[in-house]
Amino acid sequence: MTGGHSLSVHGVAASRRGLGLGVVLIGFTAFAAGTATGQEIERAPIHYSEATPKNAVTDLKERLAAGTARLEYEPEHGYLRSLLRALDISESSQVLVFSKTSLQRERISPKTPRAVYFNDDVMVGFCLRGRVIEISAVDDVIGTAFYTIDQTDEEKPAPQRQTEACLLCHSSSANRGMPGHLVRSLFVDGRGDPLLSSGSFRTDHSSPLAERWGGWYVTGTSGKQKHMGNMITRGAKRPEEIDNTKGVNVVDLKDRLTISFYPTPHSDIVALMVLEHQTGMLNRLARAGLETRMALHYEREMNKALDRPADEPSDSARSRIRGVGEDVVQYMLLRDEIQLTDRIEGTSTFAADFAARGPKDSKGRSLRDLDLQTRLFRHPCSYLIYTRAFNSLPGEVKDYVYRRLWDILNGRGNGKDDPQLASADREAILEILRETKPDLPDYWKASR
Secondary structure, three states, X not given: OOXXXXXXXXXXXXXXXXXXXXXXXXXXXXOOOOOOOOOHHHOOOOOOXXXXXXXXXXXXXXXXXXXXXXXXXXXOOEOHHHHHHHOOOOHHHOEEEOOOOOOOHHHOOOOXXXXXXXXXXXXXXXXXXXXXXXXXXXXXXXXXXXXEEEOOOOOOOOOEEEOHHHHHHHOOHHHOOOOOOOOEEEOEOOOOOEOHHHOEEEOOOOOOHHHOOOOEEOEEEOOOOOOOOOOOOOOOOOHHHOOOHHHOOOOOOOOOOOHHHOOOOOOEHHHHHHHHHHHHHHHHHHHHHHHHHHHHHHHHHHHHHOOOOXXXXXXXXXXXHHHHHHHHHHHHOXXXXXXXXXXXXXXXXXXXXXXXXXXXXXXXXXXXXXXXOOOOEOOOOOHHHHOHHHHOOOHHHHHHHHHHHHHHHOOOOOOOOOOOOOHHHHHHHHHHHHHHOOOOOHHHHOOO
């Protein structure tokens, strides 16, 4: 958020393919359909600022109010560790960003980076001696919701929702008008200031490693594959003029900052790669949900005005739903993912912690299984299909996604841009989903 409390994980920046503002919510920036605007989400049927959210943070607030949960204050980190436990976020997900690209920019530098933590539904941003902890949550009603917790020792602390201040960045044109997330890669100087004249990159699983992690600390090995992590830039230079050899294959950060100030000593390379995939997927799911609700509302209003049956389909509304649904399908099957040429290995327990969350099929396979040799996941289908972000989608767009996934995984996709999956991958994904996704349509369960 800007001008308010922001959870942007800005280490990674606006792409040359399109301008970006925040980083993960933390770079939380909006990602909406081409026809939506920031003003549109404040009107029927969304009413973003006035709506009653439903997400992991509101669930926590209910538990705090009932006395079944409690946040404990610690002198060094405030409510951070207690909050992570309450939201079921592993400390091993910690990644560190040192570019001054969020609200609490005065607290951020290469010596005092911002820490970001995440699970499938929530992202948390923490600054040393910061005024607030920032939170972004996947929401059943409004796609993405933002919160802060004041870092003062109180008797009954609780997250407070943020709207206008956060939406200035997080529903900007960078994400086409809808609240969401953004990961960026920047050239950053010794104070943490972005050198925007040198260019920047918006990052997801399709980004070359050479363009990733500018303004971020990175612990882990990538072999001969170069990246922009751990790099301080001096003077305005073009990307091709910079040699970041000393920033690659770094396994500890002790010589760069006082790492003991943070809950863990890691900014794990695998966690960063998962986070980048996740932000892009969550943006598309949030966009699909909001765009579908707006399209159906438009359809009903037009039918009413033209004295047609309320449920008569509108070609324009259904085209809008297909458009956002197709975006979900293509990203979910990791179309355009870059190919790794050397093994990626992190320094924390993140990879094991992430994979252990499952679910697994009868052969022990999971969509959370990591490959890290030639690609991110062993089975190229996003694990976020299990999450509340997907499950809360309106039926119209969810049905479209299920049908397209079924056709593509059965080799019957007819789109010229459909992901080209190996038959073994298609078979494995089908089998895993049929055993582990309870709400699949009946046609998924029948013999192919």
